[in-house]
Amino acid sequence: MLFKNAPQRVYVNEVATRDGFQNEDAFVPTVDKIHIIDRLSLAGLAKIEVTSFVSSKAIPNLRDAADVMAGITRRQGVVYSALVPNRQGALRALEAKVDEVNLVMSIGEKHNLANLRMTCAQSFVAFRDIMGVVKGSGVRTMGSVATAFGCPFEGEQPLSRLLWAVEQYLELGIQSVDLCDTVGTGHPRMIYTYCRAVKEAFPDLPVTVHFHDTRGMGLANVVAALEAGINSFDTSLGGIGGCPYAPDATGNISTEDTVHMLEACGVATGVDLDALIALGRELPALLGHDVPSRLGKVGKRTDLKPFPASLEQRGRIEAAPSTEAYRVPSV
Amino acid sequence: MLFKNAPQRVYVNEVATRDGFQNEDAFVPTVDKIHIIDRLSLAGLAKIEVTSFVSSKAIPNLRDAADVMAGITRRQGVVYSALVPNRQGALRALEAKVDEVNLVMSIGEKHNLANLRMTCAQSFVAFRDIMGVVKGSGVRTMGSVATAFGCPFEGEQPLSRLLWAVEQYLELGIQSVDLCDTVGTGHPRMIYTYCRAVKEAFPDLPVTVHFHDTRGMGLANVVAALEAGINSFDTSLGGIGGCPYAPDATGNISTEDTVHMLEACGVATGVDLDALIALGRELPALLGHDVPSRLGKVGKRTDLKPFPASLEQRGRIEAAPSTEAYRVPSV
Numbered sequence: 001m002l003f004k005n006a007p008q009r010v011y012v013n014e015v016a017t018r019d020g021f022q023n024e025d026a027f028v029p030t031v032d033k034i035h036i037i038d039r040l041s042l043a044g045l046a047k048i049e050v051t052s053f054v055s056s057k058a059i060p061n062l063r064d065a066a067d068v069m070a071g072i073t074r075r076q077g078v079v080y081s082a083l084v085p086n087r088q089g090a091l092r093a094l095e096a097k098v099d100e101v102n103l104v105m106s107i108g109e110k111h112n113l114a115n116l117r118m119t120c121a122q123s124f125v126a127f128r129d130i131m132g133v134v135k136g137s138g139v140r141t142m143g144s145v146a147t148a149f150g151c152p153f154e155g156e157q158p159l160s161r162l163l164w165a166v167e168q169y170l171e172l173g174i175q176s177v178d179l180c181d182t183v184g185t186g187h188p189r190m191i192y193t194y195c196r197a198v199k200e201a202f203p204d205l206p207v208t209v210h211f212h213d214t215r216g217m218g219l220a221n222v223v224a225a226l227e228a229g230i231n232s233f234d235t236s237l238g239g240i241g242g243c244p245y246a247p248d249a250t251g252n253i254s255t256e257d258t259v260h261m262l263e264a265c266g267v268a269t270g271v272d273l274d275a276l277i278a279l280g281r282e283l284p285a286l287l288g289h290d291v292p293s294r295l296g297k298v299g300k301r302t303d304l305k306p307f308p309a310s311l312e313q314r315g316r317i318e319a320a321p322s323t324e325a326y327r328v329p330s331v
Numbered sequence: 332m333l334f335k336n337a338p339q340r341v342y343v344n345e346v347a348t349r350d351g352f353q354n355e356d357a358f359v360p361t362v363d364k365i366h367i368i369d370r371l372s373l374a375g376l377a378k379i380e381v382t383s384f385v386s387s388k389a390i391p392n393l394r395d396a397a398d399v400m401a402g403i404t405r406r407q408g409v410v411y412s413a414l415v416p417n418r419q420g421a422l423r424a425l426e427a428k429v430d431e432v433n434l435v436m437s438i439g440e441k442h443n444l445a446n447l448r449m450t451c452a453q454s455f456v457a458f459r460d461i462m463g464v465v466k467g468s469g470v471r472t473m474g475s476v477a478t479a480f481g482c483p484f485e486g487e488q489p490l491s492r493l494l495w496a497v498e499q500y501l502e503l504g505i506q507s508v509d510l511c512d513t514v515g516t517g518h519p520r521m522i523y524t525y526c527r528a529v530k531e532a533f534p535d536l537p538v539t540v541h542f543h544d545t546r547g548m549g550l551a552n553v554v555a556a557l558e559a560g561i562n563s564f565d566t567s568l569g570g571i572g573g574c575p576y577a578p579d580a581t582g583n584i585s586t587e588d589t590v591h592m593l594e595a596c597g598v599a600t601g602v603d604l605d606a607l608i609a610l611g612r613e614l615p616a617l618l619g620h621d622v623p624s625r626l627g628k629v630g631k632r633t634d635l636k637p638f639p640a641s642l643e644q645r646g647r648i649e650a651a652p653s654t655e656a657y658r659v660p661s662v
Contacts, residue, residue: 002523002558110638152636185632187595188554192333215632216544216588216625219551223519227333257547264518294547301516301546305483307441 002223007231009268011046012259013208017068018049018083019252020240022061024287030064032286034071036279040237041072043275045255047079049102049234053089069096081142085116086126090133100140103127103174106182107165108151115146124168131172143169144178144210149194150185159194163201176206178234181221184214184251188224195228210234211253212241213292218253219261226267233258237276238283238291254293256280260300273300333554338562340599342377343590344539348399349380349414350583351571353392355618361395363617365402367610371568372403374606376586378410380433380565384420400427412473416447417457421464431471434458434505437513438496439482446477455499462503474500475509475541480525481516490528497529497536507537509565512552515545515582519555526559541565542584543572544623549584550592557598564589568607569614569622585624587611591631604631 017037021028033051040048050072056063065082074080081100084090093101105123106112112120127143134141145165150156166177179198181191191209198207209225209232211218222233239254259271280296348368352359364382371379381403387394396413405411412431415421424432436454437443443451458474465472476496481487497508510529512522522540529538540556540563542549553564570585590602611627 002555003520110642113642114639150632153638155633155635184629187592187632189334189596213547214625214629215591216550216585217592219547220554220592223551223554224333254547260546261518261548261551265520294545298515298545301481301518302486304486307484308445311441311445 002227003265003267005229006226006267007229008266009231009270010226010262011208011232012255012262012269012271013047013049013079013081013232013234014040014045014237014255015049015210015234015252016040016237016240016255018052018062019234019242020236020238022052022059023240023242024061026288027061027063028286030067030071033064033068036237036282036286037068037072039275039279041075041078042272043279044269044271045078046232046270047081047100049081049083050098052083052085053092053096054083054085055088058085066092066096069098079140081140083144084130087129087133090130094133094137094139098139100142101130101134102142102144102178103130103169104144104146105165106146106151107157107161108147108154110153111147111151111182114153120165124172127169127172131174135173140176141174142176142178142208143172143174144180145169146180146182148179148186149181149190150183152183152185156185156190159197162194163197166198166202166205170202170205176208178208178210180210180234181212184212184217186211186221187217188220191221191224192228195225195230199229206232208232208234213239213251213253218251219258222253222258222261235259237293238280238296239293240283240287240291251292254280254291254295256293256295260295264301333558334596334598336560337557337598338560339597340562340601341557341593342539342563343586343593343600343602344378344380344410344412344563344565345371345376345568345586346380346541346565346583347371347568347571347586349383349393350565350573351567351569353383353390354571354573355392357619358392358394359617361398361402364395364399367568367613367617368399368403370606370610372406372409373603374610375600375602376409377563377601378412378431380412380414381429383414383416384423384427385414385416386419389416397423397427400429410471412471415461418460418464421461425464425468425470429470431473432461432465433473433475433509434461434500435475435477435511436496437477437482438488438492439478439485441484442478442482442513445484451496455503458500458503462505466504471507472505473507473509473539474503474505475511476500477511477513479510479517480512480521481514483514483516487516487521490525493525494528494532497533501533501536507539509539509541511541511565512543515543515548517542517552518548519551522552522555523559526556526561530560537563539563539565544570544582544584549582550589553584553589553592566590568624569611569627570624571614571618571622582623585611585622585626587624587626591626595632 236252567583
């Protein structure tokens, strides 16, 4: 029975300002980043992945990480996180007073090598350094498992490898994990199976999922994850984002479209959908290109169109037939 | 438990040549229509909605309905259907030897008036005429319920009204129904609830669903319908299609993307996905514009990318760690 066991309240985490902006051809001005983040804060997102403390040589688009963190207005209850790739990044993130650091590795060896220039084992060694810096600071830690549902170079990854990676993170003392469908290869059955397995193996571990809509399965995968008990979703305003080493993987699932579906299904997000749609509609002008989100273009399912006046004259519509005889089953 | 009770074999019905081509700005040449239909037949679709026997004034793009029907090569086992709006259309469809006629009305009164220039009650009266023509011919009949999951002018339609419309069709002797999310307002919870209710109220009635991806929920709704026991899906090659009276409703769910997801989830479709992707890739040149399907652009989830040679030299990737200790639960 669909939705019967799904969470009724979920947390929506915004990644556009990191996963999205990092992939843009042009640098998004610092003031615009701050403006977007401040409005996202007001819209009720649970968490905002503000930026990434990487070297400005590696990702020039996020070279203003410290300035953005310093410029935003923090809202009580919102978690402001940042991606950190190494000890140096962790030190900068702590100095910038992030609430959470996000560590990332891919379980696909080749993707990890392409993306991070490290083997998986080397990534976990590097994480030890980061965890050493963060320990005792009170800053939260999340471990992202990229290519959890498939690697562009190696294909589907075994569930056992995902469970292994989660355990590696736990041994390092990580507080939560993010299972990322980096190149949009996960399908609903796989998402359900893998998420359930992680929840069963690590019942107390907070689990987030991070989907891309590369092959149109993004929101179907959200439904599958919900059924598996997942209550935390990474999404991107406008559906922007991607992965530089997986060129066709553009498009995280859109925050607007995801919140719209969840709320329609009776799953509370705490997000102000109208504010989000309005903000998403500013992106094309800011970025200089169209964005994938549907809601920004077509509006909500409850937005009605005006009935053509020429047809109003055409003839009286009879009252709807009585349909009381049709008992509506409670499903 | 997702997918546990879902059908393991489903039927995929192609609507691009009717729902798609009717909405194109330019007339698709008859020879091209025939070429596409013949290749769809070979690709293993269960049914092809070939055309519509409407007046050529109403829909000039399908003015070649009889020629297309006469020109295609029929493949054993494939159902060749056509939409018919009235008695005249039914006579032409029978003469063209269609296997099935598809009747259409919207349960949204205003949408029915806008689309068909009739009230709902008038539609069912007109259908009596059509059923009189078809009776005894051996030609199958399907009744489509448009705006079943929402009307662009009136919004959400009550389930009781959908059940009423299905019963009206049954009283006319219709053999199957098609529940159509004409403007993409259905969401997974609604799809599940409405489809289950129809299946429960009319257990022996073959039910097809017809989704549009207007708000990104298309494939999520397929998952929801599957869970409700639906085993027949209307889809459109390239994701083309729409509704002239619902201008933003462009895009049926794509045949390629739907088959790709279903097969990945272990649901058999009988469709040759590679043949379908190749055919869908011909559409932009034929129609003179991009099409919404994702698969045509990014390929299947199992298509691997070449690993950059520069990285092969970078260092030996260690053998994957032993993950035998991680028991994979059977979900």
